[in-house]
Amino acid sequence: MxxxxxxxxxxxxxxxxxxxxxxxxxxxxxxxxxxxxxxxxxxxxxxxxxxxxxxxxxxxxxxxxxxxxxxxxxxxxxxxxxxxxxxxxxxxxxxxxxxxxxxxxxxxxxxxxxxxxxxxxxxEEPAGLGPKAVDVFRHHPPEQLDEMADDIVPGSDGPGKERLAAVLACPEALVAAVSPEARGALDQLVWGPPTGRVPNARREVRVASARSPIEELLARGLLAATGEESVTLPREVGLHLRGGRVHRDLLAVPPALSGAARDRELADRTAAGQAFSFVRSVEELGERWSVDPPGVLRTGGLGVRDMKRTATELDLPEWVAALVVEVAHAAGLIAAGGGVDGEWLPTSGYDLWRVRATADRWVTLASTWLHMDRVPGLVGERDDRDRPLNALHTDLRRASAPGI
The missing domain is CATH 1.10.10.10 (Winged helix-like DNA-binding domain superfamily/Winged helix DNA-binding domain)
Structure with missing residues (x-):
């Protein structure tokens, strides 16, 4: 169907x-x-x-x-x-x-x-498994695949990639033929991620000339070079090494909640104290940035140095300071302004928010956090091109964030 x-x-x-x-x-x-x-x-x-x-x-x-x-x-x-x-x-x-x-x-x-x-x-990598053999060897030269297939399935006919994929569909004999050191290298990739870094991964190697555990695996197709310094475990090999299981230690029902019971009144008082502290941190952020505003990066966002300085001035861990900055921005209390180069400044909305009762100010911030499509926890991480993720940058947007 x-x-x-x-x-x-x-x-x-x-x-x-x-x-x-x-x-x-x-x-x-x-x-x-x-x-x-x-x-x-x-x-x-x-x-x-x-x-x-x-x-x-x-x-x-x-x-x-x-x-x-x-x-x-x-x-x-x-x-x-x-x-x-x-x-x-x-x-x-x-x-x-x-x-x-x-x-x-x-x-x-x-x-x-x-x-x-x-x-x-x-x-792309379900359950931490790599691509299938026909995909992971897609960019290898045909003559190299022919040599690999001739080494591990001598006497067989057909294109090297197809012969290699056929033997990797049941790789038990190939895995058994490698040294304990090579098997140990495979075990490191079994449960994901299925990729690893290896110098000169695209080297030409045959089964007879393999001199290291990695070369043993490359020559037999148990690892595939997917970059100059990267190798990938084919899916069929990963499933074999997992014993036919797709996942490890899966739970059909959520585990029971555990932990010490807390007095409700104590929890309420603690939460109220944290809410008040968060409101005060946003106030202090607005006051400090109104006097000494940080610049807007050319690519947008807040610079790493300015983020560290802000965390120090607010006396907060950097991840908490990033949350304060992001929520204040999402609530419309700070925005980019200040001319050609741009600076992060409090808005007129901040002035109106500032004169409201503390409880009302907290409701504004909490509601904003619940519905914002940005993920402050990513600040300081690196993207898939190895560039730092800055606070207030558009790269922090995630459409699924409000639901989560």
Whole structure:
């Protein structure tokens, strides 16, 4: 059954549940069900809904993602059962599948369950597993793949990539042939991430000439060079080393809450004290920046030095100071201004906020934090291009933040 056909077969109540859970699918309203199906398969829409899944339900999606096609519910139950640390997969599995169908992430009957289009592509490393062999060796020269295949499956016919993929589908003999040191290197990548750094990863090496554990693995295709200094564990090898399990120590139900009980009145007083301290920190931020405003970076945001200085002046850890700055900005209390170069300055909204009662000021800040689409906790981290993530920069926006 095709995904679009499955969408057409949903009842009015089921479609209502879908768009209620994923309102971005009807903004704007699609002209027909084919348009709804296409929008449900877009990477951005899939990413948003995956971010809202609990760990077990996401594990069900990841387990389906590493299958080559539709599977039966019984087979899926067996795969999930292997990964459980304790207990049985039901009724949690049925509940998760019902929810995934409601979200249009999984479709089809119980004897042919599959992921919706686009989901596998969004899950680049499901459960910490690398790409399949046919994908991970995609950019290797054909002659190099022919040599590798001749070494590990001598006498076989066909293109090297296909012969290599065929033998890696059952890599037990290849794994058994390597040294304990090479097996130890594989074990470091088994549960993810499936990539590692190795100098001169693209070196030419044959099974007979391998002199190091890494060369043993490269020559047999148990590791693939995916960059000048990076290697990746093919998915088939990872699954074999995991003993056929997709996940490790999976829980079908959330663990019981544990911890010391606290007196409610004490908790309320402590929370009120923290709320008052946060309001005072925002006030102090506004007063200090009105006198000595930091500059706006050319790329936007607040410079690392200015962030450190602000944390010192507010006498706060840097991550707390970043939260203060981000919430104040999201609440409209500070903004970029001050001419050509730009400075971060208090706004007229700050002046109005400043004269209100403390409780009202706190409500404004707390409500802003609940609904803001920015993630202050990322300040100081680095993006996928190894650039620092600065406070007040647009790179901190995450569409899923309010829901989380």
């Amino acid at each position: 095709e995904f679009t056909e499955w969408i057409r077969g949903r009842t009015d109540d089921q479609l209502r549940a879908l768009v209620s859970a994923r309102p971005e699918l009807i903004t704007p309203v699609p002209a027909h069900l084919e348009g709804l199906a296409a929008r449900a398969a877009s990477p951005s829409a899939i990413g948003r809904v995956l971010d809202r899944l609990d760990r077990f339900t996401l594990a069900v999606v990841e387990t389906l993602a590493v299958q080559d096609g539709p599977v039966t519910k019984a087979a899926l139950r067996g795969l999930i059962g292997k990964a459980l640390a304790a207990g049985r997969p039901e009724p949690a599995l049925s509940t998760a599948l019902d929810r995934l169908r409601d979200l249009a992430l999984v479709f089809g009957p119980d004897n042919a369950l599959d992921l919706g289009p686009g989901v596998r592509k969004v899950l």
